[in-house]
Amino acid sequence: MNPSIHLFKSEFFFNSDLQLFVNRCTEDFNVPFHAHDFIEYSYVAEGTGFHHIDQDIVPVQKGMLFVIPVGIPHVFRPASSNVSEHPLIIYNCLFNMELIHKLAATIQEEDIRSHLIDLAKNKVPYVSISDQHQQVEELMVKLYRETSVTGIGSSTMLYTLVSQLVVTTYRQLHQKMHGEQRLPADFEHILHYLDQHLSKRIRMSDLSYRSGWSEKQIGRMFLSYTGQTFSSYLQHLRIQKSRELLRNSQHKVTLIAELVGYRDVDTFYAVFKRITGETPLVYRKKSRV
Structure with missing residues (x-):
């Protein structure tokens, strides 16, 4: 272990x-x-x-x-x-x-x-x-x-x-x-889009344009199928991806922050610690022991 x-x-x-x-x-x-x-x-x-x-x-x-x-x-x-x-x-x-x-x-x-x-x-x-x-x-x-x-x-x-x-x-x-019922295909496309474009700025209006749903409808779908608001889901998806990069790459923390959509590294540090209870550097060190 x-x-x-x-x-x-x-x-x-x-x-x-x-x-x-x-x-x-x-x-x-x-x-x-x-x-x-x-x-x-x-x-x-x-x-x-x-x-x-x-x-x-x-x-x-x-x-x-x-x-x-x-x-x-x-x-x-x-x-x-x-x-x-x-x-x-x-x-x-x-x-x-x-x-x-x-x-x-x-x-x-x-x-x-x-x-x-x-x-x-x-x-x-x-x-x-x-x-x-x-x-x-x-x-x-x-x-x-x-x-x-x-x-x-x-x-x-x-x-x-x-x-x-x-x-x-x-x-x-x-x-x-x-x-168990499957997610609606359009909503699966939204989740896939988020997963593939984390480095970009993503707004609810972008998802509305791509799916044809209103922003209010998309918000309800996120709550129904993920238990989170759109912004909360996106934030935690970014932190989850950053954990993978910290474990499996040699990238600097500043680059990882950019790759998952944070332009301000201080914000990335603050969100990462709030969600995981650790700083990115501490998490990386522990994951490689």
């Missing part, structure tokens, strides 16, 4: 026979980019921000659930540095292979058990879904309450709730994989 990626180990979190850890936390810029030797279900309960996971930067908002396999590095970052006024609150449910074996008696379907084992063996990519009808949120809240104040039958209740969380998530993932 890359030494710049911290490894969180099971023994730090699992201090009982349950082999299960549930918490509710407010994300900040202090937790390092990390991987772990357990499976993690993370639910966005409040606020907005970004999930840096593997090589992706995913905008997050309330109702999003991530299932993170063993060994996949990630970290959540809030959208604002003022976390007291604009918190990003996450519920986490952590467990390892030992608990999977215990759940096997409850989870009868072979496909779901195999999915859990693949997550534990880092054989599948991370999962990202949107909660339907607040089912996942309800389960996360119940799990958190049960672990916070244990009582008679807590172990049975917790294993039942974890099984429900796994099955509910798998159902929604299955629906997403088999019933």
Whole structure:
């Protein structure tokens, strides 16, 4: 594993026979980019921000659930540095292979058990879904309450709730994989255009001219399909591309800033640090250790 990626180990979190850890936390810029030797279900309960996971930067908002396999590095970052006024609150449910074996008696379907084992063996990519009808949120809240104040039958209740969380998530993932609608072709063209012309000045009016949609329509499409405004999406796309260039090229930071559309390097530095929590030079150094 890359030494710049911290490894969180099971023994730090699992201090009982349950082999299960549930918490509710407010994300900040202090937790390092990390991987772990357990499976993690993370639910966005409040606020907005970004999930840096593997090589992706995913905008997050309330109702999003991530299932993170063993060994996949990630970290959540809030959208604002003022976390007291604009918190990003996450519920986490952590467990390892030992608990999977215990759940096997409850989870009868072979496909779901195999999915859990693949997550534990880092054989599948991370999962990202949107909660339907607040089912996942309800389960996360119940799990958190049960672990916070244990009582008679807590172990049975917790294993039942974890099984429900796994099955509910798998159902929604299955629906997403088999019933998800494609983006409108014109909107795909817009996203492709942005990806290919990051070095240029791009305005909403340019996209309107190319697509034939009004600026208001385009704005609604960005919110609907990306969860972000046009300007926010473009800004984070530029930072994501700059991360790739910092990792994989020898270009100076000033040139990278220009290649992704920033004419003022100070602005680039400020936006990069706000989104990633690091300066471009620090990020480059860590990515090459």
